[in-house]
Amino acid sequence: MPRDQPEAPATPSPLGVNVGIVWGPGSIASTAAAVVDALRAMNMLAAMRAGGAEAPVRWHWLLAPGEDGAAPPPVPDSGALQGHLHAIVIPGWLVPTGPQLREVSHRHHQYFGDLLRAHVAGGGVVAALFNGSSLLADCGLLAGRQVALPWAFAPSIVLQSGTSAQGHSPPAEVAWQRDRPWLRDGPVWTSAAPQDTLPVVLDLLAHTPAAELAQAASHVLLFDAPRQLTATATMETPTGAPMGAGSLEQARRWLQDHCNEPYSLQATARAAATSPRTLLRWFAQVYGESPQDYLHRLRIAQAQALLQTTYLTVDAVAQQCGYSDTGSFRKIFHRVSGTTPGAYRQRFKLRTTRKQWLGTHTNGDN
Structure with a gap:
């Protein structure tokens, strides 16, 4: 239920860490719920250590006042805050x-x-998940x-920031x-996808007085490669591995960096410091496809994004994705x-008409 708007932070509250979650019509419920679950996990760890002490x-x-349909998702809140938001x-x-x-x-x-600007100016931290930025x-x-x-x-957010920046x-x-996928710059965290909510929020909380709890929770809630590899369960490995995983990774990265250039098995093998024949054999064994097929998947993923979000012709999309022949690109x-x-664009397009995308309402077809 709505409450009075909290104050921006001053000195950290000794009683615990307070987190504010913005909510309104259209807010992504799964993301908000994931945030709460991370905080609940931290409190659970604290309770286990302190024998049921008050949740820290x-x-x-x-909630913005007067917003219809702004009821938060069906996850419990923690009751009244004590002190300022961290x-x-x-x-x-x-x-x-x-x-x-x-x-x-x-x-x-x-x-x-005003709350957000004062919050950051006063030493608080903020995370904008997905398009919350x-x-x-x-x-x-x-x-x-x-x-x-x-x-x-x-593009919309970058343009918006350029026209809204204050003091610059x-x-x-x-x-x-x-x-x-996500990063921190000073007191601000941003992410590119909802799936990165947990690592962002836990890293955010690692910069508050609850840092130790956040780090402990991250070991449980996030994938941790060293812990996975050192677990007591044993795993069988393929016999005979003349080509190291690092070489394969170098090959993959080279293909990613040269995605729009003509494919060259010899150049890819040089990047992996191995022979073309060895690269073909071990790339297929580890990744289930040839280096060229992997390159095609990278290019087609780029083409799908362009078809979904731009008005480029199919010929132009093919050229941008490294295909000089549109017929080959289509196949x-x-x-x-x-x-x-064409069928993919019609089914999965993420844009309306040009005028509607620019904010001008029209009755034209999408």
Whole structure:
């Protein structure tokens, strides 16, 4: 149920850590629930250690007044807060286009803008999950920062930050790190996908007085390669491995870095410091496909993104993805995805007409 808006942080509360979760119509319920589950796990660990002592982490739904349908998801809150907020989490919103995301963000900015700016200025930390970074852009809190953004909304958020930054003349640019699923820049965490909610929130809490609890919870809730490898259960390994896993990884990374260039088995093998024949044999054994097929999958994934979100012709998409012959591109696209580029675009498109995407309402066909 709605409560009065909490104050920005001053000195940390000795009684525990307080987390505010922004909630409103269209907020992503699964993301918000995952945040709460991480906090509950931390409290569970604390209770196990202290024999049922008072939960050290509390959370609070930050609801904008007058918003219809803004009831938070059916997960328990922790009751009344004690002290100031240490962290704020923005779960993001389910919206179909950039303009609609900006509309939702603008509405929330009217109520939460001053709170967020004062929160960060006062030493608090904030995590914007998925497209929740749009609200931080409205607050001028992304300007000059490195950020991870969802590819479908990134251009809109970057543009929004450039026009909303406060205290920058000219506005400091946002550095979108396209290869990062999530990252931290100062007191601000951003993520590109809802699936990264847990690592983001646990890392966020690792920069509060609950740091030790957050780190302990991360060992349980997150995949940990060293712990997996040193578990007591034994695993059988393939016999005879003349080619190290590091060489295969070098081959994969080389293909990723040269995705749009003509395929060369010899060049890929050189990058892996092995022979073409050895590379073919072990690449297929480990990854279940040839290096060329792996390259085609990378290119088709890029083509699918372009077909979903741009107005480029199929010929232009083929060229951008490294195919000089559109006919070959169509055949490979069909082999990898099971459909034609045109049918894929019609079925999975993530954009409306140009005018609607730009915020101009029209009755034209999508």
